[in-house]
Amino acid sequence: MAIGWSSDLATGVEAIDNQHREIFNRVDRLSAACSEGKGKDEVLRLLLFLEGYVKEHFAAEERLQLRHAYPKYDAHKSQHARFITDLARLTGEFKAVGATLSLVIMANKTLTSWLVQHIAGTDTEFARYLREEAGA
Numbered sequence: 001m002a003i004g005w006s007s008d009l010a011t012g013v014e015a016i017d018n019q020h021r022e023i024f025n026r027v028d029r030l031s032a033a034c035s036e037g038k039g040k041d042e043v044l045r046l047l048l049f050l051e052g053y054v055k056e057h058f059a060a061e062e063r064l065q066l067r068h069a070y071p072k073y074d075a076h077k078s079q080h081a082r083f084i085t086d087l088a089r090l091t092g093e094f095k096a097v098g099a100t101l102s103l104v105i106m107a108n109k110t111l112t113s114w115l116v117q118h119i120a121g122t123d124t125e126f127a128r129y130l131r132e133e134a135g136a
């Protein structure tokens with residue numbers, strides 16, 4: 001399942017939007033590698049890259065939230081932490097059993113629904129706060 005970036009996912013904060021777009025690209029590449037039956041090594045390489053990239057991106061978002069005294073920082077940070085745990089679990093399962101069909105389907109579902117929900121909901125809410133703060 002390919003998911004694409006669309007403008008309704010934009011937060012309006014350029015640095016964050018660029019990182020979100022890159023995350024979508026990476027998830028797409030991962031999906032493609034799985035559906036094209038690429039080897040376990042390639043899938044793992046993409047998963048590990050995604051894990052690293054997502055961690056850096058979350059840290060950047062959290063720094064921005066702290067700098068702007070975002071009141072929902074703790075709740076937002078715990079969503080990030082949960083996603084990192086989910087990703088680590090997926091990576092562990094890929095390492096153990098390889099890219100089985102059921103795991104690939106689950107990985108796709110987990111990654112896409114999480115990304116869309118978090119970016120369209122939680123991140124957009126933070127972006128609104130930033131804009132209101134800047135206008136205040």
Ligand SMILES: [Fe+2]
Pocket residue numbers: 061076080118122123
């Ligand atoms: Fe976020």
